[in-house]
Amino acid sequence: MPQFTEIVSELERVFPKRLQEDYDNAGVQVFAGEGNITQCLVTLDVTEEVVDEAILSGCNLIVAHHPIIFGRGLMNISPETSVGRIVLKAVKNSVSIYCAHTNADAMPVGTVAFMFEKLGIKEFSMLKRLNTEDFECGAGGIGELPEEMAALDFLKNLKTVFNCGAIRYTEIIKPTVKKIAICPGSGSFLLKEAIRQRADVFLSGDFTYHKFFEADKKILIADLGHFETEIGIKNIFKCILQKKFTNFAVKISSINTNPIKYL
Secondary structure, rough: OOEEHHHHHHHHHHHOHHHOOOOOOOEEEEEEOOOOOOOOEOOOOOOOHHHHHHOOOOOOEEOHHHHHHHHOOOOOOOOOHHHHHHHHHHHOOOOOEEEEOOHHHOOOOHHHHHHHHHHOOOOOOOOEEOOOOOOEEEEEEEEEEEEEEHHHHHHHHHHHHHOOOOOOOOOOOEEEEEEEEEEEEOOHHHHHHHOOOOOOOEEEEOOOOOOOOHHHHOEEEEEHHHHHHHOHHHHHHHHHHHOOOOOEEEEOHHHOOOOOOOO
């Protein structure tokens, strides 16, 4: 069985921590002590239910995408807050928590790969490249569908393959689409770059009302939802860890952590 530090080292080899955004807090969230990791649970978000799942299934490590300690950080640990309850329960039950967030978004093998795999796009590049590294990394991605698709058919297909409760989109300005720009999670900051690179459509989540106007009849925006565009990171974490530690049990959380519901 691998040690905690060995698992962290492998995750940070694939997703270098230095690539995280300044506002982020990737890395160790809860350290319950060095020692053998019996089993690992992978998830998009860490909730109390996910910690319960880890305890019941014998996992003493949770690897997640979204940090639980974020923004201004943890000002106090109290059972009166959800984060406090998560931390207290994890520590009490000797469960460590590690997160790879924007550093996993920045690598082409991370959340970007999940979205393009769903679209059937095998060759792509980062939409906005980071030029300070000697390997490809950055934000978002851009690639082309194997064949052109009718725009409305493409949107309907998105709803199915990403299991979206709903898709919010702008006016269809071209009958077909082929060149696809994406950004998992909250990606409206990359809209201008998608337009500059003449993408037919930009897929992301968390677009606000006024941001939709910035399509300006130049591109089709499709907001699939934050959760829906990043949920595949669970499978990516599992593949990375099981490839490195071949006799190590990695379980995918069965908890639906999406806080948004649809009618």
